[in-house]
Amino acid sequence: xxxxxxxxxxxxxxxxxxxxxxxxxxxxxxxxxxxxxxxxxxxxxxxxxxxxxxxxxxxxxxxxxxxxxxxxxxxxxxxxxxxxxxxxxxxxxxxxxxxxxxxxxxxxxxxxxxxxxxxxxxxxxxxxxxxxxxxxxxxxxxxxxxxxxxxxxxxxxxxxxxxxxxxxxxxxxxxxxxxxxxxxxxxxxxxxxxxxxxxxxxxxxxxxxxxxxxxxxxx
Amino acid sequence: xxxxxxxxxxxxxxxxxxxxxxxxxxxxxxxxxxxxxxxxxxxxxxxxxxxxxxxxxxxxxxxxxxxxxxxxxxxxxxxxxxxxxxxxxxxxxxxxxxxxxxxxxxxxxxxxxxxxxxxxxxxxxxxxxxxxxxxxxxxxxxxxxxxxxxxxxxxxxxxxxxxxxxxxxxxxxxxxxxxxxxxxxxxxxxxxxxxxxxxxxxxxxxxxxxxxxxxxxxx
Numbered sequence: 204x205x206x207x208x209x210x211x212x213x214x215x216x217x218x219x220x221x222x223x224x225x226x227x228x229x230x231x232x233x234x235x236x237x238x239x240x241x242x243x244x245x246x247x248x249x250x251x252x253x254x255x256x257x258x259x260x261x262x263x264x265x266x267x268x269x270x271x272x273x274x275x276x277x278x279x280x281x282x283x284x285x286x287x288x289x290x291x292x293x294x295x296x297x298x299x300x301x302x303x304x305x306x307x308x309x310x311x312x313x314x315x316x317x318x319x320x321x322x323x324x325x326x327x328x329x330x331x332x333x334x335x336x337x338x339x340x341x342x343x344x345x346x347x348x349x350x351x352x353x354x355x356x357x358x359x360x361x362x363x364x365x366x367x368x369x370x371x372x373x374x375x376x377x378x379x380x381x382x383x384x385x386x387x388x389x390x391x392x393x394x395x396x397x398x399x400x401x402x403x404x405x406x407x408x409x410x411x412x413x414x415x416x417x418x419x420x421x422x
Numbered sequence: 423x424x425x426x427x428x429x430x431x432x433x434x435x436x437x438x439x440x441x442x443x444x445x446x447x448x449x450x451x452x453x454x455x456x457x458x459x460x461x462x463x464x465x466x467x468x469x470x471x472x473x474x475x476x477x478x479x480x481x482x483x484x485x486x487x488x489x490x491x492x493x494x495x496x497x498x499x500x501x502x503x504x505x506x507x508x509x510x511x512x513x514x515x516x517x518x519x520x521x522x523x524x525x526x527x528x529x530x531x532x533x534x535x536x537x538x539x540x541x542x543x544x545x546x547x548x549x550x551x552x553x554x555x556x557x558x559x560x561x562x563x564x565x566x567x568x569x570x571x572x573x574x575x576x577x578x579x580x581x582x583x584x585x586x587x588x589x590x591x592x593x594x595x596x597x598x599x600x601x602x603x604x605x606x607x608x609x610x611x612x613x614x615x616x617x618x619x620x621x622x623x624x625x626x627x628x629x630x631x632x633x634x635x636x637x638x639x640x641x
Contacts, residue, residue, distance in 0.1 A: 206581075207580060207581050208432050208435070208436050208579060208580070208581055209428055209432060209436070209579040209580060211455065211456065211459040211580065213427050213428060214459065214463065214576055214579055214580065215459060215462055215463070215466075216427065217427050217428070218462075218463055218466040218572075218576075219466065221466075221468070223468060236430065237430065240430040240433065240434060242633060242637055243434055243437075243633070244433065244434070244437055244575075245636070245637065246630050246631075246633050246636055246637070247434075247437040247438065247440075247628070247630065248571070249440070249442060249574060249586060251586070251588045253629055255630065255631055255636060257636065258636055258637070258638060259636060259637050259638070260637075260638045260640060261637060261638065261639050261640065261641075262640040262641075263639070263640070263641045264640050264641050267640050304629075304631075307629055307630075307631055308629045311627050311628075311629045311630075312626060312627055312629065341560060344564060345563060345564055345567045346567070348564045348565070348567030348568050348570075348571065349567050349568075349570055349571035349574070349586075350571065351567075351568055351571060352467070352567065352568035352569065352570060352571020352572040352573075352574075352575070353437075353571040353572070353574065353575045354571075355468060355568070355571075355572065356463075356571070356572045356575045356576060357433055357437075357575060360427060360428040360433055360579070361426060361427070361428060361430065361433065362425075362426055362427055367468060367470070367568075369470045380640065407531060408530050408531055409466070409530075410472055410523075410526055410527045410530045410531065411465050411466065411474065411526075411530075412465075412474055412523075412526055414461060414462070414465050417464070417465055417474060417476065417477055417478060418461055418464065418465070418477070418478050418479075418480060419477060419478070419479045419480065420480050420482070421479060421480065421481040421482070421483050421486050421599065422480075422481075422482045422483050
């Protein structure tokens with residue numbers, strides 16, 4: 204890496220520009236090219252062991268988006284935004300998921316699955332930890348939040364607005380999207396699109412604790 | 423936003439370039455200017471309600487970094503990397519944290535704290551949910567993973583390598599860094615710096631499930 208791909212100021216300016224958009228402009232859609240890029244950023248999200256215990260449901264159908272509003276405490280962002288991403292975990296991750304992952308490693312890297320037996324043991328041992336020490340669904344949910352963080356930052360860098368939303372009813376989302384029968388479970392949502400010019404929240408100063416209150420240096 | 427701040431290809435190229443660095447070059451340090459930028463990206467991380475239930479401990483002291491190795495299953499990244507970020511949650515988040523946050527909102531936005539009473543009720547009600555429905559520490563941990571995702575992506579955009587690490591002993595980290603007595607708890611770690619030229623993992627093809635296996639379109 205000889206030159207810096209992105210200037211420091213560009214990165215910071217975009218993260219300062221980003222805010223949890225309260226009001227999207229329903230008329231403005233994210234272009235197909237930009238959306239394709241954002242989907243690839245989702246796919247590229249790192250996860251522990253590389254296990255990718257997730258599925259991202261991208262909702263653009265107006266009727267379905269409208270159905271999500273009452274499952275989101277009435278928040279209109281899921282209807283007005285251009286695209287809604289539902290971040291879901293694969294429930295009760297187990298050895299079948301490990302095998303699927305190992306098969307993919309073998310395919311991408313051109314190795315024999317049998318050469319990954321040591322890794323299989325690590326992964327199955329990890330997932331088989333006693334329930335009082337390890338909750339596979341909670342672990343997968345944390346991984347999904349890496350994807351959320353990556354997505355919010357990536358969108359901001361492209362000048363695309365987002366609103367991360369925890370204020371939803373996951374079980375109703377699962378029902379509306381038919382996720383439960385596929386073994387997935389809604390965790391969190393991000394609406395994406397463009398802020399309405401009249402959103403009064405856009406102009407409010409961002410509230411963050413002072414740097415010295417959240418960062419400690421051990422130097 | 424009239425022009426795009428970052429090109430789609432730049433974003434994707436950096437996310438493809440990123441990998442969980444196994445071997446850092448101990449001689450290469452992240453510049454002060456770049457590190458300052460990355461700390462600001464951490465501060466700017468979004469969180470639910472804006473509560474920022476976290477602290478980021480940045481370890482650069484060689485002796486302390488070395489001490490973290492045995493608390494990290496012997497992984498040398500925490501010693502060899504330029505900077506180590508320990509992502510910690512504020513434990514047992516409660517009304518004192520809410521008040522501290524509201525005071526900060528009042529300060530930044532120039533409003534009376536009393537004008538935020540409605541928001542105080544929402545926040546204290548949220549944190550006071552019955553323990554069987556809501557685990558404040560787990561909730562805070564998920565927020566920390568937003569910061570992790572944001573950090574990994576931001577670093578990649580600046581051409582800085584990282585290694586996210588869950589394979590650590592959080593309680594030993596807390597002890598080495600004196601976190602418990604301050605009410606914080608280690609959740610996850612990211613080492614940051616520059617990959618060693620001899621790291622064989624750098625050249626391996628990235629393994630991700632095919633896009634259609636992780637993304638569903640409802641359109």
